[in-house]
Amino acid sequence: MSPSPRHPDRDTIPLGDIELHDHYLPALPAGDYRIEATHTLRTAPDENAQVVGVPSRAVQRFTVHAPQVAIDTTAVVARQPPEASGGRFAEVLPHLVLGDPLLPWERPLRGASRTTPWLALLVLTDDQLTGGTTAPTRTVSTTVGGFLAPDPAVLKPDLPLEADIGLDDPCDWVQVPTTVFPEVAPRLDEIRYLAHCRGANTGDRPILGIEEDGLFSVVVANRFPAAAPPGSPPDAGTKNIVHLVSLEGHERILVDDPDFQGRTSVALLSLCSWSFWAYPDGKAHFRDLAEGLTRTPDGSRPATREEMWLRLASPYQDTGDTPAARRQVARRINDGYVPLPYLTRSGETTYGWYRGPLTPVLPLATDRVTTATTADSLIGYDPAWGSFDVSLATAFETGRALALADAPFAQHLIAFKHATRDLADTLYHQATSSHLPPDPGERQRPPTARAAFGTLLDGHLLTALGAPPASPGGTWSPPAPPPPPSNPTQELSAFLRSDTARSAVTRALDEDDGLKEHLTPVVKWLGRLLLLHPVPFTHLVPDERMLPPESLRFFHADPNWLDALVGGALSVGAQSSRDTLQDRIVAAAVRARAASEAARHRDTERDRPNENPADPPDTPDTPAPVPGSVCGLLLRSALVSGWPNLAVRARDRAGEPLPVLRMDHLSPTVLLCLFDGVPAAVELGEPQEGFRFGVEDDGLIPLRNMLRSPHSGRDLPLGEQLGPDVTFSVLDHLRPSADGQVRVLDVGSLIPALAAALDAAHGTAVGPIGPADLALQMVRVPEAIRFNGPEGGR
Known part of the structure; x- marks a missing residue:
C-alpha cells in the first residue's frame, strides 16, 4: 500500500459527516520513466553559434512503484455486503473501501483520461465463472509468468510489467466467459464514475492498522446482486461473488462490441475477492442485527x-x-x-x-x-x-x-x-x-562530594595554591568524624x-x-x-453467559x-x-x-502510522488530562465482523462527544470500547466511509441538494434530501439483458438522465455530474441505533 499524506483536516470533519471527492490523483502515475538531459556548448550565446565538441547527454531511469498484480490485504478497510453474510442485498450495489486513497488512480489505462481508475468491481455468480472450482471465489493461484502465458482459449491482458515485478511473483486470477464479460464489465468511459475518494473523521472507529489520515477510496460495482425473485422461499439464497479486478491491458475490450479474437474466456487479475448470499428477505442487515442487541x-x-x-x-x-x-x-x-x-x-x-x-x-x-x-x-x-x-x-x-x-x-x-x-x-x-559544607543563605548545597570539589575549583582555591605558604597559627588536628547513627x-x-x-x-x-x-x-x-x-x-468476562452471542453490554x-x-x-x-x-x-x-x-x-x-516529523512529540512534557470515571461497552455480534470499522459514538448530557480511550477488536466478533466519562447516549452506526450504495425497494433514490447557496426559496444543507417526493428511478437505466438476474447499470444513460432530473429539481443548472456527485445521490442513508441514559428512551 503506497503512503499518502495525512488529511490536514482529519479531525475537523464532524463525526458522522463525510467529504466526497471525485478522485485523489498521485503526482506521477506508476510506471517506468526515463529522464534525459542534453547539454550543448557553443562559442557564443547565439543559438546559431558554432558547437564546441559533441553535445553531452545523460539518461536517468527510475520506476514509480505501485501495486500491479496484487495489493496488500491491509489496504481493504471494508467490504459491503460483508464477506460470507446473507441478507436482502438485491437493491444494494456492492462496494469496497480502501485505506489508500491513491490506489485506484495510481496506474493509467491506455486511451482513458488520468481520472479513470485501473480497478473495477465485478459481481458474478458461480455459473458466470470458469475454472477455479477449488476456491470459494473461483480464483486460480499461479505466478505472473503462468498467468501471462499464451492460451488459445483465454484472452490475456496486454500487461507491461514494471521493473519490480518478476515472472515468479504470485498472483490470483479469474476466468470470465466472453458471453458474460460484455454484460457485466464497465465500459472504458464509465469506469471513472465507479470510484471516488472520501474524507471522514476516524475518531469513532477502532484502530485497524490502516493509514489514520481520514481519507479513503471507494470502488463501486455497476451490477446489483443476483437474488431469487419476490415470492420465493425465504431460504432461497443466491451466492454472489465479487472480484476487485485490474483492467490494465484490457482497454480494447471495454467497449460495447468487443473483439475477443476467437477466445472463449477473459483472464482478469483478481486483487481481492469475497462472496455473500442474497435472500428474498433480510437475514444479516445492519438494522436486524442492531435491533437484536x-x-x-x-x-x-x-x-x-x-x-x-x-x-x-x-x-x-x-x-x-x-x-x-x-x-x-x-x-x-x-x-x-x-x-x-x-x-x-x-x-x-x-x-x-x-x-x-x-x-x-x-x-x-x-x-x-x-x-x-x-x-x-x-x-x-x-x-x-x-x-x-x-x-x-x-x-x-x-x-x-x-x-x-x-x-x-x-x-x-x-x-x-x-x-x-x-x-x-x-x-x-x-x-x-560532614564533608559537604553547608551553604549560606538559600543557595542549594552541591549534591555530591565531586560537585563540592568542583565548587572549590571555581572559587579561590587556585589563587590560594599560588600564594606562599603561611606560618601555622597553632596545632592542627583533623576534624572528628560524626558519630555513627544508632539505627x-x-x-x-x-x-x-x-x-x-x-x-x-x-x-x-x-x-x-x-x-x-x-x-x-x-x-x-x-x-x-x-x-x-x-x-x-x-x-474481563469470567463467564461467557455475561456476554452471549448477539449482545451489547455496558459497564463501569x-x-x-x-x-x-x-x-x-x-x-x-x-x-x-x-x-x-x-x-x-x-x-x-x-x-x-x-x-x-x-x-x-x-x-x-492513530498518529503512529503517519510518522509525521512535523507532529509534536508525544512525551510527558505535554501532559494529557487524567481520565475520570471510565465507562464503556462490550459488543459481541456479527456487526463487528460484518462492519469492522463500525462507528461508536458516546456523548455526554450536553451532547458533546466523550473522548475515546480505547476501541479495539478483541476477536473478529467482539469489540471493546472505553470512554472517558459516563455517556448519556451511545450510538452504533454504519461507518461514514462505508455507506451503502443502492436504491429503495421500488428502484427509486431520493434526490439530494447539490448547491451550497439557497435556491428556489429553499435553504437546504448540502446533501439534504430535496423532498420526500423528489425521486429518480435508477432501474430505468439498466443494460438490456435476457437474464433477469443480470441487472447492470447503463452509466452512459444514467448520468445525463440524472443530471436533467437534478436540474429540474433544483430549478437551475447544477453543473456536470462527477463521481462524487453520483456517489452523493446513490448513497443510502446510513443506519444507526442509539442507546440513551436513564432519562430517555432507547
Whole structure:
C-alpha cells in the first residue's frame, strides 16, 4: 500500500459527516520513466553559434512503484455486503473501501483520461465463472509468468510489467466467459464514475492498522446482486461473488462490441475477492442485527436496562421475601460478581467471588489498594457468609504476571528502581555527610562530594595554591568524624519519609538528567495496562453467559481493580522493606503519569502510522488530562465482523462527544470500547466511509441538494434530501439483458438522465455530474441505533 499524506483536516470533519471527492490523483502515475538531459556548448550565446565538441547527454531511469498484480490485504478497510453474510442485498450495489486513497488512480489505462481508475468491481455468480472450482471465489493461484502465458482459449491482458515485478511473483486470477464479460464489465468511459475518494473523521472507529489520515477510496460495482425473485422461499439464497479486478491491458475490450479474437474466456487479475448470499428477505442487515442487541439472549422479549449491564442473570430476586442466603447471592451477582472455584494457600478447595475490572456498578475507591504489597493482603473475607472475594488479589497477581512476562518492561522497571535508589542514597548522604559544607543563605548545597570539589575549583582555591605558604597559627588536628547513627535503617527510613526527600525524588522524575529517562518506558507500558491491553479476556468476562452471542453490554471500569493491577506490576523487583518504602514514595507520581499516558494513548496510536516529523512529540512534557470515571461497552455480534470499522459514538448530557480511550477488536466478533466519562447516549452506526450504495425497494433514490447557496426559496444543507417526493428511478437505466438476474447499470444513460432530473429539481443548472456527485445521490442513508441514559428512551 503506497503512503499518502495525512488529511490536514482529519479531525475537523464532524463525526458522522463525510467529504466526497471525485478522485485523489498521485503526482506521477506508476510506471517506468526515463529522464534525459542534453547539454550543448557553443562559442557564443547565439543559438546559431558554432558547437564546441559533441553535445553531452545523460539518461536517468527510475520506476514509480505501485501495486500491479496484487495489493496488500491491509489496504481493504471494508467490504459491503460483508464477506460470507446473507441478507436482502438485491437493491444494494456492492462496494469496497480502501485505506489508500491513491490506489485506484495510481496506474493509467491506455486511451482513458488520468481520472479513470485501473480497478473495477465485478459481481458474478458461480455459473458466470470458469475454472477455479477449488476456491470459494473461483480464483486460480499461479505466478505472473503462468498467468501471462499464451492460451488459445483465454484472452490475456496486454500487461507491461514494471521493473519490480518478476515472472515468479504470485498472483490470483479469474476466468470470465466472453458471453458474460460484455454484460457485466464497465465500459472504458464509465469506469471513472465507479470510484471516488472520501474524507471522514476516524475518531469513532477502532484502530485497524490502516493509514489514520481520514481519507479513503471507494470502488463501486455497476451490477446489483443476483437474488431469487419476490415470492420465493425465504431460504432461497443466491451466492454472489465479487472480484476487485485490474483492467490494465484490457482497454480494447471495454467497449460495447468487443473483439475477443476467437477466445472463449477473459483472464482478469483478481486483487481481492469475497462472496455473500442474497435472500428474498433480510437475514444479516445492519438494522436486524442492531435491533437484536436490544432483546434478551433468546430473543423472546425486549431487554430491560438492567439486563444490558455486564453481569450474569441472577436466579434469585433481591426482595424482602427472599431467604437471606439467596438474597446475598442475588446482590453479589447484581453487582457483577461470579462464583468461581478457589484453592486456598493451605490447599483447601472452596469458592470465591470474582469480579473483573468491568462492572455494572461503580465501587468506591479505597486507599488500601494502592499501598498493598502482596496479593494476599487484598483477599476479602466475609465471616458472616464464609466467602472470599478474590477480585483485587487476582488483579494484583495479573499485573505482576504480565510484568514478569514482558522482559523489556521488567528490565526498564528494575533500571528505574535502581536509579531511584541511587538518587535516594545520594540525597541521604548529602543530608548527613560532614564533608559537604553547608551553604549560606538559600543557595542549594552541591549534591555530591565531586560537585563540592568542583565548587572549590571555581572559587579561590587556585589563587590560594599560588600564594606562599603561611606560618601555622597553632596545632592542627583533623576534624572528628560524626558519630555513627544508632539505627542506620531507621534514620534512612525517616529521611525517605521526609518532605525533602519526597519533593526531590518527585522533581527528578521530570528532569532530563534525573529519573525521566528511566521512567518514560515504564509509564508507556503502564498506560497500556490501565487500558487493559494485555489483560486476558477471561479476566474481563469470567463467564461467557455475561456476554452471549448477539449482545451489547455496558459497564463501569473499577478503579480499585485497575489500581491493584498497576500495583502488581510495580511490585516486581521489590526485595526489602527499603524497596517497598521507596516504591511508595514514587508510586503516586508514577500512577498519575500512567493515567495521563492512558488518556493520550489512542491519539498516539492513530498518529503512529503517519510518522509525521512535523507532529509534536508525544512525551510527558505535554501532559494529557487524567481520565475520570471510565465507562464503556462490550459488543459481541456479527456487526463487528460484518462492519469492522463500525462507528461508536458516546456523548455526554450536553451532547458533546466523550473522548475515546480505547476501541479495539478483541476477536473478529467482539469489540471493546472505553470512554472517558459516563455517556448519556451511545450510538452504533454504519461507518461514514462505508455507506451503502443502492436504491429503495421500488428502484427509486431520493434526490439530494447539490448547491451550497439557497435556491428556489429553499435553504437546504448540502446533501439534504430535496423532498420526500423528489425521486429518480435508477432501474430505468439498466443494460438490456435476457437474464433477469443480470441487472447492470447503463452509466452512459444514467448520468445525463440524472443530471436533467437534478436540474429540474433544483430549478437551475447544477453543473456536470462527477463521481462524487453520483456517489452523493446513490448513497443510502446510513443506519444507526442509539442507546440513551436513564432519562430517555432507547
